[in-house]
Amino acid sequence: MNQRFVAELPLGHKFYLIPELARDQDHQCLYCQLRIEVRNPVNFGKPHVATIDHLLPKSRHGGNERSNLAAACMRCNNLRGSIDRFLFKAAVIQLFRKRPDIVVLWHDEDFTRTEVWREVVQLFHRLRIRDNQRYRAIQSSS
Numbered sequence: 001m002n003q004r005f006v007a008e009l010p011l012g013h014k015f016y017l018i019p020e021l022a023r024d025q026d027h028q029c030l031y032c033q034l035r036i037e038v039r040n041p042v043n044f045g046k047p048h049v050a051t052i053d054h055l056l057p058k059s060r061h062g063g064n065e066r067s068n069l070a071a072a073c074m075r076c077n078n079l080r081g082s083i084d085r086f087l088f089k090a091a092v093i094q095l096f097r098k099r100p101d102i103v104v105l106w107h108d109e110d111f112t113r114t115e116v117w118r119e120v121v122q123l124f125h126r127l128r129i130r131d132n133q134r135y136r137a138i139q140s141s142s
């Protein structure tokens with residue numbers, strides 16, 4: 001077994017790392033490319049707040065090294081889960097291209113209470129299933 005445990009990033013570490021990652025990306029989410037903001041007492045919990053994203057997800061043995069970390073908005077980070085980062089980004093870009101109405105809603109706090117949100121959740125649910133199947137196929141062939 002090459003299973004290894006990836007520890008949570010310590011809170012103090014996140015405190016300086018998030019602003020650094022956000023600055024390196026010109027305050028753009030890695031996926032949706034919309035503006036992200038470093039957490040402050042006012043924006044706490046909002047969809048546009050910058051979070052640490054593991055390029056290779058922890059669940060797929062990605063580590064906490066700087067080269068495996070990027071800044072993503074909370075919305076994208078939550079939706080992505082363990083979906084392959086390239087696949088996820090392509091899906092977001094494609095979605096935005098087809099549905100400009102969704103771009104406007106993406107960082108809206110009330111987005112999750114709309115009908116459109118349900119479509120988005122279903123879309124990414126299907127993508128997650130496909131990605132899991134693909135991942136298992138790669139694992140079993142190596």
Ligand SMILES: [Zn+2]
Pocket residue numbers: 029030031032033034072073074075076077
């Ligand atoms: Zn985003």
